Amino acid sequence: MNALLPLAVNFALACFALSMLCALIRLLRGPAAQDRILALDTLYINGMLTILMLGIGLGSALYFDIALLIALFGFVGSTAMAKFLLRGEVIEP
Amino acid sequence: MTTADVPLWAALPAALLLVCGGLLTLVGSLGLLRLDSFFARIHAPTMGGTLGAGCVLVASMLVSSALAQRLVIHELLITLFVLITAPVTTMMLMRAAIRRSRE
Amino acid sequence: MKRPPLVPLLPVVLALVWLLLNDSLAPGHVLLAIAFALLATAAVRPLRPLPAWPRRLHVAVTLCWHVFLDIVRSNIGVGRVILGATKRQPTVGFVMIPLDLRDPHGLAMLSVIVTGTPGTVWSGLDPATNVLTLHVLDLQDEAAWVHTIKQRYERPLMEIFE
Numbered sequence: 473m474n475a476l477l478p479l480a481v482n483f484a485l486a487c488f489a490l491s492m493l494c495a496l497i498r499l500l501r502g503p504a505a506q507d508r509i510l511a512l513d514t515l516y517i518n519g520m521l522t523i524l525m526l527g528i529g530l531g532s533a534l535y536f537d538i539a540l541l542i543a544l545f546g547f548v549g550s551t552a553m554a555k556f557l558l559r560g561e562v563i564e565p
Numbered sequence: 566m567t568t569a570d571v572p573l574w575a576a577l578p579a580a581l582l583l584v585c586g587g588l589l590t591l592v593g594s595l596g597l598l599r600l601d602s603f604f605a606r607i608h609a610p611t612m613g614g615t616l617g618a619g620c621v622l623v624a625s626m627l628v629s630s631a632l633a634q635r636l637v638i639h640e641l642l643i644t645l646f647v648l649i650t651a652p653v654t655t656m657m658l659m660r661a662a663i664r665r666s667r668e
Numbered sequence: 669m670k671r672p673p674l675v676p677l678l679p680v681v682l683a684l685v686w687l688l689l690n691d692s693l694a695p696g697h698v699l700l701a702i703a704f705a706l707l708a709t710a711a712v713r714p715l716r717p718l719p720a721w722p723r724r725l726h727v728a729v730t731l732c733w734h735v736f737l738d739i740v741r742s743n744i745g746v747g748r749v750i751l752g753a754t755k756r757q758p759t760v761g762f763v764m765i766p767l768d769l770r771d772p773h774g775l776a777m778l779s780v781i782v783t784g785t786p787g788t789v790w791s792g793l794d795p796a797t798n799v800l801t802l803h804v805l806d807l808q809d810e811a812a813w814v815h816t817i818k819q820r821y822e823r824p825l826m827e828i829f830e
Contacts, residue, residue, distance in 0.1 A: 477571055477628070480580035484621070487587030491594030491613065498597040498606075506662045507603055513654055514594055514610040517647070521590065521613075521621050524643075525583075528628050536625075536639065543643055547650040554657035558664065589743060593786075596750035604760045608746060608805040611786040616743045639691045652783035652790075659791045659803060 481529040488522045509553045516546030575631035579624040586620030589613060603662055607655060614651040619644060677722070678712070679705040722773070722828050731824040738785050738820075746786040749806050761807035762791070765800045765814050769822050774829035781821055788813075 492515060499511035520542040527535030552562050571579070589612055596609025622640045629637040686701040687693065722728065749758050769775060779790040782802065792801045804813060 474571070474573075474576065476580050477576040480583040484583040484587035487591040491591050494591075494594040494598050495610075504603060504662075504665070506658055506665065507606065509658060510603075510607060510610065511597060513651075513658075514597060514613065517610070517614050517618065517651070518590060518594065520643075520647075521586070521618060524621055524625050524640075528579075528583075528625050531628075531632055533629060533633075533637075536629075536643075540643055540646075543646055543650075547646075547654065550654045551650075551657060554654055554661055557661035558657055589747070592747045592750055596746070596753075599750055599753040601753075601757055602760065604803065605758055605805060607789060607803075608787055609750060611784070612743050612746055615739050615784055615786065637691065639688045642685065642688050648784060649780060652780045655783050656779060656790050659789050663791060 478529065481525055485522065485525050485529070488518050488525060492518045492522070505557060506554075509550060509557065512553070513546070513550040516542060516550065520546065571628055571631050575627045579627045582620040582624040582627075586617045586624065589620065590617035593617060607659060607662070611651070611655065614647060618647050679709045682708055724827055727824045727827050731821070731828070734820060734824075735781055735785070742785050742787045746805060749787075758806040759808075761804055763802045763804055763807070763810050763813050765802055765817055767793070767798050767800050767818075767822060769826050769830070770798065771826075771829040774825040777829075778821055778825055782817070 495511045495514040495518060499508050499515065502508040502511055520539045523535050523539045523542060527533070527539070556562050593609050593612030593614075596612070597606055600606045600609060622644045626638055626640045629640070682705040683701040686704055687697060690697050767775075767778075769778065775793065779793075782788050782790045787805045789803045790800070791803045793799070794801075800817075802813065802817065807813075
């Protein structure tokens with residue numbers, strides 16, 4: 473009965489690993505620069521969800537902070553790259 | 566306390582939410598491969614970013630509340646943050662793509 | 669005329685975020701949260717020339733519920749499009765929607781709602797004519813999209829922010 477949750481955690485982990493693989497293929501193939509940035513954006517969200525999944529699976533609250541930090545830095549990174557594509561520079565005078 | 570000790574009232578909905586979230590995120594990322602133009606592809610990861618992440622975070626709230634035996638809702642922070650910030654990147658990418666496809 | 673809201677929004681939200689982040693309601697943390705919220709609000713005031721004054725919060729609650737329903741619905745829709753992509757690629761397209769909403773906070777909320785819902789991406793607003801360009805993944809019925817955006821999202825946002 474109680475094997476239900478670990479089973480679901482493993483299933484979701486497999487799903488996120490496969491999605492990260494999809495994003496990685498698009499990252500390597502992607503014809504234009506915006507495709508690669510979109511793939512990186514997907515990659516960090518999937519990575520954050522994987523970390524959360526490990527947190528549920530291992531029953532530890534530490535992973536929450538790591539997930540929060542990944543969400544923060546992933547947002548800053550992909551926004552900076554999108555801004556660079558849009559304007560040619562990140563911080564405008 | 567480990568995952569096997571989570572009582573059934575929390576484990577059942579959490580497992581369901583995890584399966585839903587995993588499948589949604591997988592379909593969203595699959596869209597990156599299966600759709601053939603960038604303007605179609607930009608819609609795909611939003612699936613994983615909204616409902617996929619939401620399902621996983623609610624499941625995480627359920628499990629950590631059951632393990633700590635009190636209400637733990639700090640996963641709400643990640644949900645709100647992702648919900649607010651993911652559209653910003655998407656909008657910027659969209660405008661960059663429109664500019665670059667015009668040139 | 670604009671009236672100030674019942675509670676100052678920014679400090680309250682900041683204090684709640686602090687308490688959530690520390691995951692505790694101990695008196696020390698509550699004190700720190702209040703001090704932090706007031707300090708941060710004072711420090712940030714010169715950066716925000718336009719304070720937001722949302723009103724009629726019950727409209728906001730129904731709007732949130734509608735947005736949640738639409739996110740679930742369009743997740744299913746986009747999922748079906750992706751899984752059926754081997755047979756038929758979706759017809760992407762732009763829709764032009766003239767907006768009546770002028771408040772910058774309302775427009776920001778509208779852009780986040782529209783982009784956060786899978787299947788539609790906000791792709792620009794002409795500041796002179798106030799015409800929104802919306803990118804839609806599977807464009808079948810243009811008039812339906814205009815109707816959805818204007819009735820379902822724009823009207824409650826105008827009630828809240830104007």
